[in-house]
Amino acid sequence: MGGSLYYEDPDTGEVLLDQTTTASEVGASAYGAGAQANGAFSTASGAAATADGLQSSASGYSSTASGDYTTAAGSFSEATGYGGSALGYGAIAGGDYATAVGVVATASGVSSVAVGEFSEATGDESVVVGGSTFFGLIPAQASGTGGTAVGAGAWATGEYGTAIGWNSWADGEGSTALGESATATAANSVALGAGSQAERDNTVSVGDTGAERQITNVAAGTEGTDAVNVDQLETATQYNRYFAASGGADSDNGAYVEGEYATASGESATAVGEGASAYGSG
CATH class of the missing domain: 2.150.10 (Alkaline Protease, subunit P, domain 1)
Known part of the structure; x- marks a missing residue:
């Protein structure tokens, strides 16, 4: 048709x-x-x-x-x-x-x-x-x-x-x-x-360089690969309130170690030798 x-x-x-x-x-x-x-x-x-x-x-x-x-x-x-x-x-x-x-x-x-x-x-x-x-x-x-x-x-x-x-x-x-x-x-x-x-x-x-965003309402992490929120961070820092360290105002000398298993703690502290330990400034 x-x-x-x-x-x-x-x-x-x-x-x-x-x-x-x-x-x-x-x-x-x-x-x-x-x-x-x-x-x-x-x-x-x-x-x-x-x-x-x-x-x-x-x-x-x-x-x-x-x-x-x-x-x-x-x-x-x-x-x-x-x-x-x-x-x-x-x-x-x-x-x-x-x-x-x-x-x-x-x-x-x-x-x-x-x-x-x-x-x-x-x-x-x-x-x-x-x-x-x-x-x-x-x-x-x-x-x-x-x-x-x-x-x-x-x-x-x-x-x-x-x-x-x-x-x-x-x-x-x-x-x-x-x-x-x-x-x-x-x-x-x-x-x-x-x-x-x-x-x-x-x-x-969740953003771009110069246009960052916050992530809010994050639950506390419970596993090793979970995110951590601010509340958890603040709680963690409270357990370290009995330890603090600072260097001299006019010094930038750090601690120094030489040798296996050596430990040095403090400004300009020096531990030389295997298993040596030095604690305190200088």
Whole structure:
């Protein structure tokens, strides 16, 4: 149902489009001028829509569903990977089982998901939810395998990285950036809070040089690798109140030892010889 669609370049005369409405396979349906349903049980709806894959569906002007079990909805949308779905003007689902939703959203990785205008999910099993910033110049993107980017302009470029927040960036493998413009560039690093920078492997950063933050409401540590709070530090210093040391006001001479197991305590104290001990100034 439809008819033919013919278009040529007005300047060069080159034929750009010459299609006749066609349903060429069993169970296929074509609706619209130049629509073509070439896959078994496929559906093409809209001028120049093309459904080539088995049980594929193309809806919208020049939409294309070429992979088996694919869905393309929206003008110029394309679903080429097996079982992929492209929804929105110019949306592209190129990877198998990929999903692209939004204007010019692109999901090219296997099992990838891109939601938002100009969003890009190019890594396998990656997820992007967010649009672009700076008038489309910086799209949200997840290019690393298993990467997750949430927020306008968020980037997850490291393998299995997670970036959440406006213009956040997780570039290190297994890194996490949480907050507006937070950046985690080192492996297994974590940047918490707006503007935080995590640049060393296996570290957690809550700020940046010149923009440090306090960590509050920290419980007392109980294990060797736990953090210690100020209350614990104050308690520890109380146990040392019966010992104090100071040097002379005009002297910078320190204690000196020479020999194994020697001990010297006090300004200018000197212990020379194995097991020697010297206590007191001079």
